[in-house]
Structures are given as C-alpha cells and as structure tokens.
Amino acid sequence: MWYKLFASIKKETIILLRDKIGLSILFIMPMVLVLVMTLVQDSAFKSINERGIPIVIVDNDHDTLGISIKQGLHYSKLCVVSDSIDGKPATAELAKQAVSQGKFLVGIVIPKGATEAVRKNVGQLVSSAMPSDEDSLSKTTVEITDSINIVLFIDPVTKKSFLTSITSNLHEFISIVKTKIMFQTFSEQIAELMPENTKAPKNAFAQTQIINYKEVYASNIIGELVPNAVQHNVPAWTIFAMFFIVIPLAGSIMKEKNEGSVFRLHTMPSSYLLLINGKIIVYVCVCMLQFLLMMSVGLVFLPMLGLPVLVLGNSLLGIFIVTLATSFAATGYGVMVGTIASTEQQAAIVGSLSILLLSALGGLWVPTYIMPELMRHISVLSPLNWALEGFYELFLRGSGVKGILDESLKLFIFFIITMTIASVINRVKRNI
Amino acid sequence: MKSEPIIEIENLTKTFKGADEAAVKGVSFSINKNDIFGLLGPNGAGKTTIISILCSLFPPTSGKVIIDGMTLGNDISSIKQIIGVVPQDIALYPSLTARENLHFYGSMYGLKGAELKRKIEDWLLKLGLTDAANRRVSTYSGGMKRRVNLIASILHQPKILFLDEPTVGVDVQSRNVIIEHLTELNKQGTTIIYTSHHMEEAEHFCTQVAIIDNGKIITQGTPQELISNTPNSTNLEQVFLNLTNRKLRD
Numbered sequence: 001m002w003y004k005l006f007a008s009i010k011k012e013t014i015i016l017l018r019d020k021i022g023l024s025i026l027f028i029m030p031m032v033l034v035l036v037m038t039l040v041q042d043s044a045f046k047s048i049n050e051r052g053i054p055i056v057i058v059d060n061d062h063d064t065l066g067i068s069i070k071q072g073l074h075y076s077k078l079c080v081v082s083d084s085i086d087g088k089p090a091t092a093e094l095a096k097q098a099v100s101q102g103k104f105l106v107g108i109v110i111p112k113g114a115t116e117a118v119r120k121n122v123g124q125l126v127s128s129a130m131p132s133d134e135d136s137l138s139k140t141t142v143e144i145t146d147s148i149n150i151v152l153f154i155d156p157v158t159k160k161s162f163l164t165s166i167t168s169n170l171h172e173f174i175s176i177v178k179t180k181i182m183f184q185t186f187s188e189q190i191a192e193l194m195p196e197n198t199k200a201p202k203n204a205f206a207q208t209q210i211i212n213y214k215e216v217y218a219s220n221i222i223g224e225l226v227p228n229a230v231q232h233n234v235p236a237w238t239i240f241a242m243f244f245i246v247i248p249l250a251g252s253i254m255k256e257k258n259e260g261s262v263f264r265l266h267t268m269p270s271s272y273l274l275l276i277n278g279k280i281i282v283y284v285c286v287c288m289l290q291f292l293l294m295m296s297v298g299l300v301f302l303p304m305l306g307l308p309v310l311v312l313g314n315s316l317l318g319i320f321i322v323t324l325a326t327s328f329a330a331t332g333y334g335v336m337v338g339t340i341a342s343t344e345q346q347a348a349i350v351g352s353l354s355i356l357l358l359s360a361l362g363g364l365w366v367p368t369y370i371m372p373e374l375m376r377h378i379s380v381l382s383p384l385n386w387a388l389e390g391f392y393e394l395f396l397r398g399s400g401v402k403g404i405l406d407e408s409l410k411l412f413i414f415f416i417i418t419m420t421i422a423s424v425i426n427r428v429k430r431n432i
Numbered sequence: 433m434k435s436e437p438i439i440e441i442e443n444l445t446k447t448f449k450g451a452d453e454a455a456v457k458g459v460s461f462s463i464n465k466n467d468i469f470g471l472l473g474p475n476g477a478g479k480t481t482i483i484s485i486l487c488s489l490f491p492p493t494s495g496k497v498i499i500d501g502m503t504l505g506n507d508i509s510s511i512k513q514i515i516g517v518v519p520q521d522i523a524l525y526p527s528l529t530a531r532e533n534l535h536f537y538g539s540m541y542g543l544k545g546a547e548l549k550r551k552i553e554d555w556l557l558k559l560g561l562t563d564a565a566n567r568r569v570s571t572y573s574g575g576m577k578r579r580v581n582l583i584a585s586i587l588h589q590p591k592i593l594f595l596d597e598p599t600v601g602v603d604v605q606s607r608n609v610i611i612e613h614l615t616e617l618n619k620q621g622t623t624i625i626y627t628s629h630h631m632e633e634a635e636h637f638c639t640q641v642a643i644i645d646n647g648k649i650i651t652q653g654t655p656q657e658l659i660s661n662t663p664n665s666t667n668l669e670q671v672f673l674n675l676t677n678r679k680l681r682d
Binding site for chain 1: 537539542
C-alpha cells in the first residue's frame with residue numbers, strides 16, 4: 001500500500017513540475033499578489049498616517065482660533081496643511097475650486113473675526129456667571145450675540161472616516177481655544193476681585209492637562225509591534241493564495257477523469273482514495289511551500305521595498321500547525337470541487353468564485369469588524385476566516401499554540417467534512 | 433476435452449438511471465479459460481456495458497456474474513487482481529513519458545522494483561517503443577499511444593484481459609503488432625474478451641464469438657460455426673449484417 005501511495009505521489013509531483021503554467025499560478029502569482037496588495041494597502045495606510053490628508057486652510061481670522069487650528073492640524077500628523085494654492089495665498093473661492101479639482105481633499109475657511117466672536121461669547125458667559133449688578137443676576141439665560149461659521153469644502157471622493165477625523169480635530173481645537181479664552185477671562189475677572197498683592201496663576205491653563213492617554217496594542221509579542229499593512233496583508237493574501245490551489249487541484253482531478261486514468265484506476269486493485277491521497281499529500285506540500293514563499297516576501301522582499309518587516313510572533317510550532325491545517329482545508333476543498341464538477345471549466349469557475357466569496361466573507365478583503373452584524377455572523381463560517389484568525393492570533397496578538405488550537409481544529413474538521421462529501425458524491429456518481 | 437468456464441454470466445440486466453430501456457436484457461453466456469472471446473455488435477448494442485460490469489466499473493441491475501470462481505459484487509478486489517482492462521479511449525497521462533506511465537500503472541497492480549522494471553522494458557521492446565520510452569505520451573502517434581495503453585493493462589500478466597476496441601484508429605502495422613502480442617499472451621494462459629467493429633480482425637483473432645444487439649445475445653460460437661450456420665454468409669461480416677440487419681444505428 002505504501003509503495004502504491006509513493007508511486008501516486010511521484011506521479012502527481014512529476015505532472016505538477018511539468019505544468020509550467022500551473023506552477024506559476026501556484027507560486028509566482030501569489031507572491032506577486034502579496035507584494036502588490038501589501039504595497040497598495042501600505043500606500044493607503046500612509047495616505048492617512050504618514051503622508052497625511054491634503055488640506056488647504058483659508059485663515060481670514062489671523063488670530064488665536066485660526067492659528068490654533070492651523071498649528072493643531074499641522075502637529076496632528078493627520079493632515080498636510082497648506083495655506084496657499086499654486087503659490088498664491090488661499091482664498092475661499094480658490095480653496096473651493098482647488099478642492100473641486102481634487103488638489104486637496106478638504107478646504108477649511110476660518111472667517112474673519114472668529115476669535116473675536118469666541119471672545120465675545122465667552123465674555124458674555126463669564127459675565128453672566130459672575131454678575132456685577134442686580135440686573136444681571138435676574139437674567140437666567142445668556143444671549144449669544146455673535147456666532148461663527150467655519151466652512152468646510154469637501155472633495156466628494158473623501159472617505160467618511162477621513163472627514164470624521166478632521167471634523168473631530170476641528171471640534172477639539174475650537175474647544176481648546178474656547179476653554180483657553182474662558183479660563184483667561186475667568187482669571188482676569190478673579191484677579192479684579194482679588195486683593196492687589198494676590199497674584200493670579202500665570203499659564204494656569206497650560207498646567208491643567210492632567211489626563212493623558214497612551215496607545216498600547218493588546219499583543220504578547222515582545223518588542224514594539226505596530227500593526228501595519230505587512231502584518232495584516234501577508235497572512236491574509238497567503239491564505240487566499242493557499243486556497244486558490246483549488247483551481248489546479250480540481251482541474252487535475254477533472255483532467256484525470258477526462259483522460260481516462262480514473263476509469264483505468266477503477267478497474268485496478270487500488271482504491272481511488274489512494275490516488276486522491278497521493279494528490280492530497282502533494283498539494284498539502286505545495287501549500288506549505290507557498291506559505292514559506294509568502295513569508296519570504298514579508299521577511300525579505302517587502303523590507304527591500306521600504307516596508308516594515310513581517311513579525312512572525314512567538315510560536316513557530318503554532319505557525320506550523322495553522323499552516324498545516326489551512327493546507328489540509330484548502331486541499332480538501334479542492335478535492336470536493338473536483339469531485340462535484342463535471343467539466344474542467346466548471347471546476348475552475350466554481351473554485352475561483354467560491355474562494356473569492358469565502359475570502360470576502362472571511363474578512364480577507366475588509367475586516368470583519370466593519371461588516372454589518374449579519375455578515376459578521378456569516379463570516380465565522382468561512383474556513384478562510386478561521387485561518388486568518390489563526391494567523392492574526394500568532395502574528396498580531398503574539399499567542400502560542402494554545403491560542404490557535406480552536407481555529408486549527410475547525411480547519412481539520414473542514415478537511416474531513418469536504419473529503420466525506422467528495423467520497424459520497426464519487427460513490428453516487430459511479431452508481432449509474 | 434471440455435474447457436472449464438472462467439466467466440459465467442446469468443440473466444445479466446443493466447438499466448441505467450433515468451433510461452427508459454435496459455442496455456443489457458437478461459444476457460446469459462459463459463467464456464472458457466484460454467478463449468479469445470469476441471463480443472461483437474453494432475453501436476449501442478450493449479458490448480461496453482457488459483465489459484464495464486465484468487470489470488466492476490458499475491454494478492448490474494440484476495443477474496449473476498462469476499469470474500474465476502469468485503462472485504462479482506462480493507470479491508471485487510480479488511477479481512481486480514486477476515483482470516486487465518484496455519479501455520476504448522487512451523487512458524494515459526499525456527505529460528508523463530511511456531516509462532513513467534507504465535511505472536505508475538504497474539505499481540498500482542502491486543508490481544515493484546526490479547520485476548516491474550524488467551516487465552516494462554520487455555514490453556516496450558516487444559511493442560517497439562524502447563526508443564520513444566522517455567518521450568512524453570502527448571508527443572506520440574495514435575498507434576504508439578494504443579500500444580502503451582495495452583502494455584499498461586498487461587504488465588501484471590492478468591488471467592483475464594478485457595479489450596474494448598483495442599485497435600480502433602491505428603495503422604495496419606500497429607494493429608498487427610497488437611494482435612500478434614495478444615495472441616502470444618493468450619498462448620501463455622490469458623483469457624481475452626474483446627470487442628471490435630473490425631469483423632475481419634475478429635474472424636481471424638477470436639476463438640469464440642458472440643453477436644449482441646439491442647442488449648441481447650443473438651448468437652454464439654466459433655467464427656467458422658457462425659459462418660456455416662448463417663445462410664448467405666461467407667465471412668463474419670456477412671454473418672453480422674445478416675443477423676443484426678443493415679439498418680443504421682445511433
């Protein structure tokens with residue numbers, strides 16, 4: 001039996017090695033895919049975090065609010081702030097035109113006298129809070145005499161999330177300026193009421209920030225791991241490529257049926273399962289090899305292109321288990337598709353479309369947490385999601401073998417289920 | 433001396449799922465050891481269905497088949513050890529060489545090591561394929577493919593060899609070589625069950641012939657018996673046409 005299995009493995013390996021196009025689909029295309037997708041995603045990542053959102057500011061205020069907003073946005077690293085357009089000082093009209101032409105994603109116009117208006121409003125608020133005469137005491141509400149309108153020109157292509165970031169920043173800066181002015185006004189009012197020798201605290205506002213926050217990623221990986229495009233994309237696209245072996249594998253099963261080899265094998269004292277086992281072993285090895293190549297992209301090639309190096313986490317055994325489980329799941333799925341399909345074309349179409357669907361559902365294209373609730377529930381049914389979760393557990397959260405056992409077990413069970421289905425369908429198809 | 437039957441078929445019927453009519457209708461016959469048994473009939477007569485059932489490719493709807501004392505259905509794996517099947521279509525891996533194909537199929541019959549290598553080389557030599565043995569089968573001519581197709585089924589020297597139109601689409605030279613070596617194989621003790629549309633070939637090659645039409649055996653005997661017993665017939669082709677009529681078939 002072992003000799004027959006070895007012969008089957010040898011045959012499958014030779015056929016695979018002689019299929020140059022098949023080999024390129026299995027190895028070169030996925031490497032290119034990981035490389036391109038990571039670079040593309042990294043650019044998108046950088047556009048927000050490194051290069052920043054291009055913003056033009058028209059500061060007609062020339063006072064505290066205008067300066068604060070400009071400086072605040074500049075230091076936030078969220079944006080690249082400009083106050084000129086094509087060398088000319090920005091005006092509201094030019095800003096609107098530049099945004100509509102896509103030169104900037106957002107244009108902010110701070111109106112003239114904005115700071116003065118804030119001061120006036122705050123002054124009224126302070127006066128009402130600290131009345132100096134009886135009339136004022138009887139007033140219960142404060143009339144806001146001036147209001148300011150900061151105008152935002154938005155390029156229609158701007159993502160809602162970008163806009164939310166900018167507007168929340170603006171709110172924060174306005175709030176800071178308002179608080180600052182309020183504090184100053186209060187300080188001045190208090191100073192007026194205090195005896196002359198008592199000094200009101202100077203720069204008191206600057207000393208008031210007592211609550212800070214620090215971003216710490218909940219990961220057990222030793223060292224500083226900052227989630228990035230490499231860390232997210234390499235495992236995701238590796239899984240996608242591993243599952244894409246469905247196409248050559250299902251195609252190979254169909255080819256054997258069409259070329260009559262399966263017919264001959266059914267007349268021989270060897271089970272069809274033996275032939276399939278030979279295929280499974282070869283294609284699992286192919287998947288493992290694919291994984292190694294993809295990791296080499298993350299560890300060697302992407303850093304050469306200036307991207308961060310892939311961090312593999314703390315458990316090589318864990319990586320081996322998840323990779324093996326993913327390989328078996330992908331191979332089992334390929335065998336099932338190859339058994340169900342009636343023609344090579346059918347196998348190719350069903351195989352590729354179902355993998356695209358399962359990868360989209362599994363969170364390979366967009367993270368599952370931004371999916372609608374129903375889709376989030378469905379996504380956990382995708383084997384690609386289990387594989388992705390397994391790799392994220394290792395690469396991002398720094399877990400060990402214990403952390404990936406559930407996902408690996410699901411993938412192995414998926415393999416058993418697909419093989420059982422393939423076996424039943426094969427029997428049904430033969431029982432004509 | 434009465435020959436011992438190696439295959440006994442009783443009331444064999446096969447109706448495919450969804451088919452209105454049975455492809456094989458209660459067929460009974462037996463094949464003796466060392467016979468070269470020709471199963472002849474027009475297209476759709478049921479020849480390939482009978483051979484497929486005997487090779488255990490699919491089960492019969494009803495009936496009993498005994499092969500070398502073993503009942504089909506109960507002893508499938510033992511039966512598969514003693515049979516060889518040469519399918520109608522070429523059943524080889526085109527991207528493998530002839531040697532690689534034969535090594536794989538030989539292994540599937542349980543042959544290995546030096547014995548397998550020796551048998552492969554012997555047969556490649558006999559059928560004139562040694563020089564081309566390391567070339568991919570996809571580069572072969574139709575005749576060469578047929579010869580490799582044959583070797584793949586006889587490497588294990590089967591007791592019974594089923595051949596479904598083994599010489600279809602090959603040139604006279606290849607056909608002669610194939611028939612010559614099948615005759616030699618038969619002399620060494622292999623019973624041959626063979627289907628063909630070449631009546632002349634069957635007349636000279638077969639020791640027993642059964643003519644089948646519409647899923648039923650019409651007649652059975654030696655080619656000479658059939659020729660003598662059928663009026664207005666001087667050869668097997670005329671016997672065939674007289675018994676199955678000249679109407680075109682699907």
